[in-house]
Amino acid sequence: MQAEIIAVGSELLTPTRVDTNSLFLTRKLGERGILLARKSVVGDDRQILTNEIRRAREASDVVILTGGLGPTLDDLTRDAASDATGRPLVRHEWIVRDIEERFRRFNRPMAKVNERQAYVLEGAEILYNPRGTAPGQWLEDEQGILILLPGPPRELKPLFAETCMRMLDRHVSQQRFFTQCLRVAGIGESDVEQRIGKIYSGDPSVTTTILSAPGDIQIHLRAGAPTEEAARAIAEALGAKIRAELGRAVYSLNGAPLDETVAGLLRGRGIKVGVAESCTGGLLAAKLTAVPGSSEYFAGGFVSYSIAAKRHWLGVDEAVLDTRGAVSTEAAEAMAIKARERTVEALGEPAIGVSVTGYAGPGGGTEQDPVGTVFFGIADEEGSAIRRRQLGLGRNRVRALAVQIALELLRRRILGIS
Amino acid sequence: MQAEIIAVGSELLTPTRVDTNSLFLTRKLGERGILLARKSVVGDDRQILTNEIRRAREASDVVILTGGLGPTLDDLTRDAASDATGRPLVRHEWIVRDIEERFRRFNRPMAKVNERQAYVLEGAEILYNPRGTAPGQWLEDEQGILILLPGPPRELKPLFAETCMRMLDRHVSQQRFFTQCLRVAGIGESDVEQRIGKIYSGDPSVTTTILSAPGDIQIHLRAGAPTEEAARAIAEALGAKIRAELGRAVYSLNGAPLDETVAGLLRGRGIKVGVAESCTGGLLAAKLTAVPGSSEYFAGGFVSYSIAAKRHWLGVDEAVLDTRGAVSTEAAEAMAIKARERTVEALGEPAIGVSVTGYAGPGGGTEQDPVGTVFFGIADEEGSAIRRRQLGLGRNRVRALAVQIALELLRRRILGIS
Numbered sequence: 001m002q003a004e005i006i007a008v009g010s011e012l013l014t015p016t017r018v019d020t021n022s023l024f025l026t027r028k029l030g031e032r033g034i035l036l037a038r039k040s041v042v043g044d045d046r047q048i049l050t051n052e053i054r055r056a057r058e059a060s061d062v063v064i065l066t067g068g069l070g071p072t073l074d075d076l077t078r079d080a081a082s083d084a085t086g087r088p089l090v091r092h093e094w095i096v097r098d099i100e101e102r103f104r105r106f107n108r109p110m111a112k113v114n115e116r117q118a119y120v121l122e123g124a125e126i127l128y129n130p131r132g133t134a135p136g137q138w139l140e141d142e143q144g145i146l147i148l149l150p151g152p153p154r155e156l157k158p159l160f161a162e163t164c165m166r167m168l169d170r171h172v173s174q175q176r177f178f179t180q181c182l183r184v185a186g187i188g189e190s191d192v193e194q195r196i197g198k199i200y201s202g203d204p205s206v207t208t209t210i211l212s213a214p215g216d217i218q219i220h221l222r223a224g225a226p227t228e229e230a231a232r233a234i235a236e237a238l239g240a241k242i243r244a245e246l247g248r249a250v251y252s253l254n255g256a257p258l259d260e261t262v263a264g265l266l267r268g269r270g271i272k273v274g275v276a277e278s279c280t281g282g283l284l285a286a287k288l289t290a291v292p293g294s295s296e297y298f299a300g301g302f303v304s305y306s307i308a309a310k311r312h313w314l315g316v317d318e319a320v321l322d323t324r325g326a327v328s329t330e331a332a333e334a335m336a337i338k339a340r341e342r343t344v345e346a347l348g349e350p351a352i353g354v355s356v357t358g359y360a361g362p363g364g365g366t367e368q369d370p371v372g373t374v375f376f377g378i379a380d381e382e383g384s385a386i387r388r389r390q391l392g393l394g395r396n397r398v399r400a401l402a403v404q405i406a407l408e409l410l411r412r413r414i415l416g417i418s
Numbered sequence: 419m420q421a422e423i424i425a426v427g428s429e430l431l432t433p434t435r436v437d438t439n440s441l442f443l444t445r446k447l448g449e450r451g452i453l454l455a456r457k458s459v460v461g462d463d464r465q466i467l468t469n470e471i472r473r474a475r476e477a478s479d480v481v482i483l484t485g486g487l488g489p490t491l492d493d494l495t496r497d498a499a500s501d502a503t504g505r506p507l508v509r510h511e512w513i514v515r516d517i518e519e520r521f522r523r524f525n526r527p528m529a530k531v532n533e534r535q536a537y538v539l540e541g542a543e544i545l546y547n548p549r550g551t552a553p554g555q556w557l558e559d560e561q562g563i564l565i566l567l568p569g570p571p572r573e574l575k576p577l578f579a580e581t582c583m584r585m586l587d588r589h590v591s592q593q594r595f596f597t598q599c600l601r602v603a604g605i606g607e608s609d610v611e612q613r614i615g616k617i618y619s620g621d622p623s624v625t626t627t628i629l630s631a632p633g634d635i636q637i638h639l640r641a642g643a644p645t646e647e648a649a650r651a652i653a654e655a656l657g658a659k660i661r662a663e664l665g666r667a668v669y670s671l672n673g674a675p676l677d678e679t680v681a682g683l684l685r686g687r688g689i690k691v692g693v694a695e696s697c698t699g700g701l702l703a704a705k706l707t708a709v710p711g712s713s714e715y716f717a718g719g720f721v722s723y724s725i726a727a728k729r730h731w732l733g734v735d736e737a738v739l740d741t742r743g744a745v746s747t748e749a750a751e752a753m754a755i756k757a758r759e760r761t762v763e764a765l766g767e768p769a770i771g772v773s774v775t776g777y778a779g780p781g782g783g784t785e786q787d788p789v790g791t792v793f794f795g796i797a798d799e800e801g802s803a804i805r806r807r808q809l810g811l812g813r814n815r816v817r818a819l820a821v822q823i824a825l826e827l828l829r830r831r832i833l834g835i836s
Contacts, residue, residue, distance in 0.1 A: 013444065013455075013457065014627070017629075023433045023436065024433070026431065026432065036431045036461075037463075038461070038470070039431065039458065040457065040459070041456065043456070048455060059466075209432070211432075211435075275721075281704050281706070281707030282700030282703030282704035282706075282707065283704045285723075286699050286701045286704055287700075288700075289700065289721075290699070290813075292779070292780050292781060292813060294699070295723060298723050299724045299726060300722050300723040300724055300727030300731065301700060301720075301723070302720065303693075303721065305707060305712070305713060305718040305719070306717045308717060308718075308765050309717055309718030312764035313718065313720075313731070345730060346726035347724070347726050363710060363711065395710060
């Protein structure tokens with residue numbers, strides 16, 4: 001079975017808006033083995049939308065329309081679906097009453113135009129939408145399945161996950177699918193490819209996809225079988241072989257990102273952490289506090305952006321800053337040690353200190369340490385370790401990559417990986 | 419004239435990747451008054467892609483394909499464009515030599531498969547691409563214009579902005595377009611709409627679009643005229659009226675975001691700032707340092723996430739934390755005052771202190787101050803000001819919105835807006 005998604009709305013054809021509902025729908029369809037053949041974005045134009053629906057239904061078994069179900073006159077999905085299928089729209093009085101009731105509950109009068117939302121394609125099933133006024137619609141005919149969903153993600157997502165997935169199960173084969181996601185840090189994409197290429201290409205029962213982002217590689221292993229448990233077993237058998245090859249560079253077996261993984265480690269082992277960061281300007285602390293409950297392990301951080309802050313707030317030795325500079329092995333080490341000391345003082349407990357200092361650019365840098373050079377420090381009871389990395393160009397990219405590397409170094413230090 | 423964009427690549431049909439080239443292209447096309455009628459994403463499937471190109475060319479004057487021009491066998495854009503137009507692909511020896519030369523420069527051998535990139539649609543103009551191996555292609559025939567562009571943004575963007583825009587000028591009317599972008603903070607979308615609705619709807623020569631994001635509203639004013647200067651004058655005349663109505667809630671007249679605006683103010687007035695943040699966990703400092711050259715005005719920040727950090731690092735009075743709690747008017751005030759004191763001590767110069775403390779959730783909160791409650795403090799030589807806001811739910815959303823509000827309060831304090 002294959003599917004197409006059509007996102008409706010002129011605002012999605014502007015330079016500032018992007019359709020993201022299709023990403024969610026693609027993932028859910030994938031869980032039932034339905035592949036996305038194509039997706040498109042169409043403005044609020046009845047004729048163009050009608051043609052688009054016709055063409056998509058000719059090519060694919062399942063066509064999903066998102067958006068354009070609201071009350072206003074430029075919400076044209078219902079009308080275009082009616083034109084494309086040749087089915088009239090039928091007014092359902094109970095939907096009108098339901099919309100009226102919703103308005104009453106919020107103490108607002110219901111404008112007449114809202115009744116547009118009570119019109120449903122003849123023969124379509126109504127997908128009740130408790131989170132909004134426009135219900136979804138589900139039509140099955142000789143051409144396949146046509147699904148109309150409201151555009152707001154908070155309405156669309158539960159409606160699809162709860163109602164549509166159950167209805168899809170009437171059609172899809174008994175095949176179930178499972179995707180395991182391994183995540184890897186600290187080694188490059190070509191290294192990963194070279195080390196595991198033979199392993200995964202030797203297993204045709206699993207579809208392997210490698211996705212690479214700065215400082216982070218994802219290995220998706222997708223298998224199908226009559227039950228989800230069986231599909232899972234097939235994917236995880238290959239996952240175990242890959243894990244055996246890559247060792248502890250694999251930081252996650254279930255797709256959890258690095259910040260969550262590190263948070264879990266810190267929480268599980270009762271370790272406290274404090275940071276001192278310069279070029280990342282608060283992003284490392286922000287990442288460590290992105291996870292709910294982070295106060296269990298994160299005491300706080302110093303964004304010691306200026307020399308004065310490094311000197312006065314952290315207490316880094318003036319001589320280090322004067323002779324070696326604020327971006328140096330020595331400064332990174334002193335910052336990590338001082339971050340640890342300040343955290344231990346504040347909490348009265350052991351802690352790890354992590355530091356980042358570098359040239360994010362575009363200005364700064366020296367001949368020896370050009371823009372993109374970043375130093376990392378980690379200090380704990382056993383001592384300290386420093387790393388220097390050259391992260392290329394682009395201020396935002398360097399900052400984001402530096403945060404990933406700092407987290408990965410922290411993970412390795414906790415696990416005793418050298 | 420109308421255009422369509424087709425993004426090519428199976429990776430763009432997965433749950434994790436989204437096409438963003440089309441946003442850039444939409445903006446550039448808009449500068450020449452060319453509207454986007456539709457956009458789509460198609461996988462690496464020659465037949466589907468061929469049909470898509472045929473259909474798009476029937477409907478629109480300009481069709482742009484992005485991606486699928488690389489050397490590998492699943493790069494099928496050239497072949498599909500050949501099928502769709504009935505034009506053979508012609509091998510250009512100078513492109514082969516150019517690719518060989520590129521490889522030589524990087525000291526790598528050129529695999530034979532790279533020669534695929536030297537095939538060009540018969541009759542098409544070659545768009546030389548100095549940043550990659552695959553050139554773009556530009557075909558004009560009785561059906562209109564067909565443009566093939568490489569997928570990597572760093573190749574596509576300059577190629578389109580420099581070469582294609584010039585070539586488009588041969589076709590578009592002499593009409594030129596200008597869009598002014600006003601940005602507004604501190605008032606809600608419906609307030610903005612109510613206050614300026616009559617102003618912009620009374621001016622049919624300008625197309626007005628209002629885009630709303632948490633804590634930030636953009637008003638786009640688009641006008642067309644025979645020259646860019648004239649278009650600009652029309653848009654800016656309306657912009658001035660809107661500015662007069664909304665006053666200093668308009669923080670930017672040229673689309674610059676709030677962090678840049680605040681950075682410009684701080685830099686222009688030689689003001690130094692230090693922060694103390696709790697629930698935003700470093701994001702406020704990260705925003706203040708996102709702009710190059712931020713060391714001119716940003717001394718540093720305390721991510722005083724724990725009570726201990728507020729107490730020991732900032733020096734907030736224990737009594738305040740014990741009796742009023744870490745999320746309170748009193749704590750926000752003390753944090754702002756201490757952030758200022760620490761910054762003044764470190765720099766030996768005057769400074770402003772900014773603080774944020776709140777419940778980002780999902781845990782925490784009290785009956786009086788539930789999850790989503792955030793307190794903001796600002797302290798300078800003249801005293802301090804505190805604000806309390808209820809920011810709703812969603813940890814990430816609350817954190818991001820709190821950063822916007824803190825920046826806006828800082829902007830208003832600097833400008834003396836109450």
